[in-house]
Amino acid sequence: MLFDMMRDPAVLVLGAIIFAGCSGLPGLFLRHGPLGQQLATAGALCSCLVALPSIVWLLLSGRGGSFLLEWNLPFGPCEIALDPLSLFFLIPIFLVFAAGSLYALGYWPAASRRDSERSVTFFYGLLAAAMALVVVARNGALFMIAWEVMALSGYFLLVTEHEEAEVRSAGTVYLVASHIGAAALLVLFSTLRSATGDFAFPAAGSLQLAQGGATLLFCLALAGFGSKAGIMPLHIWLPSAHANAPSHVSALLSGVMLKIGIYGILRVLSFVPQRPLWWGALLAVAGLTSALMGICIASAQKDIKRLLAYSSIENLGIISAGIGIWLIGEGTGNPRLAYLALAGALLHLLNHALFKPLLFFCAGSVMHATGTRDLDRMGGLSARMPFTSLFSLCGAVAICGLPPFNGFASEMLLYLGFFGEARAPEPYVALGAPVLALVGGVALICFVKLYGIAFLGAPRTELAARGHEAPAAMLAPMALLAGLTLLGGLFPQLFLALVNPALSALSPAGAYPGALPVRPLWFAVAGGSVIAMAAALFLALRLKGRSLPAGSGPTWGCGYLRPEPSMQYTGSSFGNLFGSLLAPLVRARTRVGVIAGVAPPAVQLGYAPEETVLDRMVLPSVSVVGIGFAFLRRLQHGVVQVYILYIFATLLLLMLWVH
Amino acid sequence: MIDTLLHLVLVLAMPPLLLGVIGKTKAAFAGRVGAPFLQPYYDLGRLMRKGIVLSDTTTWLFRAGPVITLAATLFAALLVPLGRHAAPVSFEGDMILFAYLFALGRFFTTVAALDTGSSFEGMGAAREVTFSCLAEPTLFFALITLTRLSGTMSLTPMLHHVTPPVWVATGASLLLLLTGLFVVLLAENCRIPFDDPNTHLELTMIHEVMVLDHSGPYFGCILYGAALKLYLLGALFVNIAVPFALGDGYLDWALFACAMLALAVAIGVVESVMARLRLIRVPQLLVAAMILTAFSLVLVVR
């Protein structure tokens, strides 16, 4: 019987989840040393190797699995089900978890990080398992338990380097935002329970509520899940959290945890059969605004990981906009638009879970080599770190949505949806296309900046001059992810085969054409031709170059007597031109020393971009609220006995009132 | 078959001629004789024979940049219909591929510029990425209007849908669209009023400064690629501006070639009568072009 159970892919997946969660446990009990971490990595890889084929098999064969946990807890028996939507979201969880664990062997080794490695490894596994449990839970209480475990594991991973004040404050903002979102979710699930009678999730499309009830549910879901997904203006925790966490943790947070927010929104949407049009419009507008603002703020950043964090906000905005357009398409009875938008959104979700962790791994590799996160101090790393540079190039081209990588495929689907609407009587949806084009253009600025300033040119400081290549444990996951991005760009039909079953879980089966207006072969033809032509030209020119006189020398110094590497364009200067166009939106604080006298001493100029929403809207409003509460301080006199007196007096009052 | 061959021949052979015509036009305005029409061909031939000087700071990306840009532009050349003939490669959504291939080229050109570690190239790269990101939405608004008019999402049927009756029906909108497209053409190809292709002062350069350190065959690739890009965006423009179908295959090719030359003359005229804009004005002009094309969409929707 056990053997039969082992052959059931659904059981294998569940087992892999539990195994992943326990992967960090042996390390806690072993002595300090590399063995615990190696066991954890082996466990992570095993669980991924077991789970991913099972998930793919289950998705492609259309089967699922469902398990009922009968335990005597107050919220009743809990159901765990693997339907195509859950299976789809499990793919990035396992993939990034395994890649990150392997990466951590080189990036956060037990040998050099004695104090923190065991807890990081443990919470990494716990985070992955909690996310997987969130995705498969079908009971509101179990969902919330897993959600809290996920949020707290994320917190403990985030504050690994808690000696620095910046990390601590990032953790605090994360915790506060996370629990405000969790509060919204608690209200959501309580409302659901009072409507259906128990904590179990209603089946798809079966929730019958008055219109106000459904709207309340949607708004709560948007607040709770949207804050986890980083939709503006609920994103305030995201940039500092992802910037201050260790790189493999940032990869998991950015590549997967944000998607769990999207999963939540999709799951709540699936409960309600009739989804009003304005929900879709709200999501689409919020998503596109989030995307545009996110990438504009990213273009001003000089910290590599902050730039990547804001870029995550942009991509999540695109995904949310896609979901919004899907709702609009459904609401207006336009199956073509609905399919393209949702397929584009989910494909972009999967693609983002590939190239964002790749970019974070590359950023971690760069930090490992140079010891700094500041773009303006880097340069010329390509010579010393050729592989990191190559994978980083793949990631940068992919995230800009350029062919032949996978970002282009998902953006193409969204564009097809938008352009198709241009033929409609009221082509408001088509306006999304120029916005997406603008977003893509600004993304180009950001990633040319990231790649060019960090890896190319001459080293700007000593830190960059002594960079060294990352160990193989760090390069292997980067190579895998880079390969997958290229594969997804040339053969998007492979990834679409995983996306299509998930669509059926969200809408009645057979409602979608299922076929793309563009034959997927064209992606391979176009991408392959460009790559082939480029390679042919490159080789031809090299051959030609052999027969021509060649010379080399330093770059022309632009007429300066002594050109210095510090005269190169820095990241800040590169983004400054675009930033000047956005002056009210994206400010930068400049600190200038005073220059006085005829022969002034050395003076420093500093430049730091500020967080628009956090610094200008949230913090001022919080301090206003604080002033309002000052009068309540007088009730706080600190004597315990008086507090107990208050309680006793209330109790007496209640007793005397009984009749 | 013949059409495909002629398409390839035209697209590969004609672009430098446009540059020659522009040069001759500007010379005519200045009262000079100017370089011969075929000068760009001679320049390319000369560059192919010249030696290569590479900077020590650069990596393989510096040599790969021009090559990838040219490869992307060559594939884009297969997507654009020339005149009333169909393009060799045509499918739903190929216009998005068209726009993004140019973006791919831009990525690698700017990255190759940053590879040199020179502040000039960095400046040129920064300007290029900023201005082109403002030009993208204009192109997309134009494509939306054309999609709405034609009902298809492939370049060939979209552009062939614009015929004289369509012009009569939606003339105002198409005029606005053409103006926007012309601005995009000038901006993307670094023509006055956005950029001066003949300047040598770094303060005024955008595209020229990005390619400062390239030499020999690689520089030839860059020159050819730039000419090809001008040709393709010009073909897009001409397909809308000259919507006549003469019925005979060869006459259509001839008409198209003449229209492209006329466009080159027009660009030369614009370059001669206008001066280069101050850099602050460039974003404003691009946004104005975006508004014009958006307005053309509004007119079509009405």
Add this chain to the structure above:
Amino acid sequence: MNSLADQLLVLCLLLNFAVLGTSRLGFSVRAVALQGVLLGVLPALVHPFSWHLAGIVVSIILAKGALIPVLIMRAIKKAEIEREFQPFIGYIPSLVLGALFTSLAFIFAAKLPLAPEHEGLLVVPASIATLMCGFLVLMGRRKAISQVLGYLLMENGIFIFGLLLADAMPVMVEAGALLDLLVGIFVMGIVINHISREFSSIDTSRLSALREE
């Protein structure tokens, strides 16, 4: 309920007064321990015999009569105190208030809508009175150890109320109650330790120094 149970409950009420009236901490701990033992015996008198019941009785006697008092005595020895000086509510006023609250408890119990078989029993008034005396100790004493004793009195009061459940109590409830008690004691132990370390005394009125200005 038989009269033996009633007498034991009266003894519990007297023990309340003992705790309220004394300043010696050791004596108070022993009084509360004795009360705990009495309460452990009570279920045996009220419910019919079963092994489950015997188990509960033994565990309650051990926990309330032996384990917890030992822990508290150890804390007292470590903190090196013997008496409660200057409580907020003096000893005579405490006794008077205790008597007042006990009579209030009887009046209140008469007003409650109890099941017919439970009316007129001593259980409900005793439990409410013990609860209120626990509150009084919590409010009136300074030392943290006294607060623990007040908490224990409150727990005893709640336990007495639980005797009303006619059938043998489910293991879960009982285990929950005992666990709750143990955890409370542990927490208090830790808190006392920290207060003592921070302020070199276990005078809880010093805690007001922690409040935010």
